[in-house]
Amino acid sequence: MAEHKHKLAIFRGRLKFKSNVQKIWGVLVFLSIVTAIEVALGIIKPPILLNYFLGIKILNWIFIIMTIIKAYYITWDFMHVRDEKPFLKNTIVVPLLILIPFLLFILLWEGSYIFEVMFDGLKAWNFDIY
Amino acid sequence: MQASSLSKTKENTWGGGGSKPLDAAYGKLMMWFFIVSDALTFSGFLVAYGFSRFKNIDSWPIADEVFTHFPFLHGIDAPMYYVALMTFILIFSSVTMVLAVDAGHNNNKNRVAFYMLLTIIGGAVFVGSQAWEWKNFIKGEYGAVEIQNGDILQFYNLEEEKRIPIDEFYISSTQERITHDDNVGIWYLSEAKLPEITLQEVMAGFNNDQNLTVRLEKLDDTGHKIILSRDEAEIKLASATRVVKGANLIRNEYGNPLFADFFFFITGFHGFHVFSGVILNIIIFINVLLGTYEKRGQYDMVEKVGLYWHFVDLVWVFVFTFFYLV
Known part of the structure; x- marks a missing residue:
């Protein structure tokens, strides 16, 4: 299997590595930095970031976006999706991109609806006999 | 597909009609x-x-x-x-x-x-x-009390402004109550393992120290748990049913069982x-070694x-x- 060719550039070609091994370490450094920032933000919790944006705290948006960035680099560089043909890339990514946001939207919407019903619609949500 | 032998597996890229649309090995796909x-x-x-x-x-x-x-x-x-x-x-x-x-x-x-x-x-x-x-x-740290509606109340020290574990303030009673097993009474009657600290002991400790109050499961606007005043806490605790320590699938000391x-x-x-x-x-490691x-x-x-x-x-x-x- 000598014909294995790896694409050695990340960040849209801004960072190029000389060998695949170097790229792996480079990605590890990047993932570690992202995780460190996440943990630091999670411990400090800057008050400005606790405001809400589209129903979710800005801090949580940052966490979610960083997670997706990490997921991208794990699949693209560790799982070698970057080196696959576009057909295979799409076979893997497109079903997930369609189904997961769909599921998320339906269930989270429903969850907050049930919360509102229980919060506003009833005088007390408190059963005395348990 | 042909049965693959050790030497044949070299060419195992899935054909897909000859054009190799995915260009990857069958097993990998x-x-x-x-x-x-x-x-x-x-x-x-x-x-x-x-x-x-x-x-x-x-x-x-x-x-x-x-x-x-x-x-x-x-x-x-x-x-x-x-x-x-x-x-x-x-x-x-x-x-x-x-x-x-x-x-x-x-x-x-x-x-x-x-x-x-x-x-x-x-x-x-x-x-x-x-x-x-x-x-x-599972072991838990602070311990809490469950009240009649299923809510969890966690104990809080108003003076030190921090949570207090139940084993720091309970007053141990001399009365001993042993777990009822099915080998001492009617064979089908037994009960779950008793907690090490009973509700009576926790309540005695709570009544003894006026600085203690409870925290609700509910969060305030800033995302912190609501701390009740001493009087409100006493009303809430009147309907306490059991001591909860740690977590299992039915109840946990942190709040919502879910x-x-x-x-x-x-x-x-x-x-x-x-x-x-x-x-x-x-x-795979063994196979590599072999x-x-x-x-x-x-x-x-x-x-x-x-x-x-x-x-x-x-x-x-x-x-x-x-x-x-x-």
Whole structure:
């Protein structure tokens, strides 16, 4: 299997590595930095970031976006999706991109609806006999 | 497809009618399809967690208060450091795995074996850490009281302005009550194991110290749990039914039972994946040592098991975010 060719550039070609091994370490450094920032933000919790944006705290948006960035680099560089043909890339990514946001939207919407019903619609949500 | 022998497996790229649309080995494609379906399973679990959390958005336990332990640092509040370390261990074992795959592409048997071994060690350390995390969660730290409507009340010291564990203020009574087993009375009558500290003892301790009050499950606008005044606490505690210490599937001292249920289920399912990944890695590691892939002339199997291993890492990245950070 000598014909294995790896694409050695990340960040849209801004960072190029000389060998695949170097790229792996480079990605590890990047993932570690992202995780460190996440943990630091999670411990400090800057008050400005606790405001809400589209129903979710800005801090949580940052966490979610960083997670997706990490997921991208794990699949693209560790799982070698970057080196696959576009057909295979799409076979893997497109079903997930369609189904997961769909599921998320339906269930989270429903969850907050049930919360509102229980919060506003009833005088007390408190059963005395348990 | 022809039956493949050791020497024939070199040309195992799926044909797809001659044009090779995916240009990948058959086994690798199947691993990818498995991963896609497993990703949907995990997203189903995590979305269900999100559903329950949105449904109880004003009373969900605060993860920072739940996972505060670090090995050898007893009594020191260390939120998230340990899970961050676990995350790093898993990412690092992912790196050694991808290095093993890379060494496989260069047909370097010794390096593949070395990196596979590191990966196995990393996976084992991770599973062990998860077991330790479970142990702390099950054992609990502060203890709490459940009241008649199922809510959990946690104790709080108004003077020191911090939570207080029940075993620091309870007044032990001399009265001894032993667990009723089915071998001492009617054979079908027995009860669950009694808590070490009874409700009466906790209540005696509470009434003795006027600085104590309780915290509700409910969160205020800033995301902190609401602390009641002493008078309100006494009214609430009048309907206390039991002492809760630690966590199980029915009730936990941190609040909503669903929190523990999802924690056990999702991290358990993920831990099971890591465990099976370690087993698969060990099988491949032995095969590498035996020279099976050396004889085949290619290390595709390392790559396939590597895909699975990275996927497990990927899932943990999401579990980490949604259980510990968000």
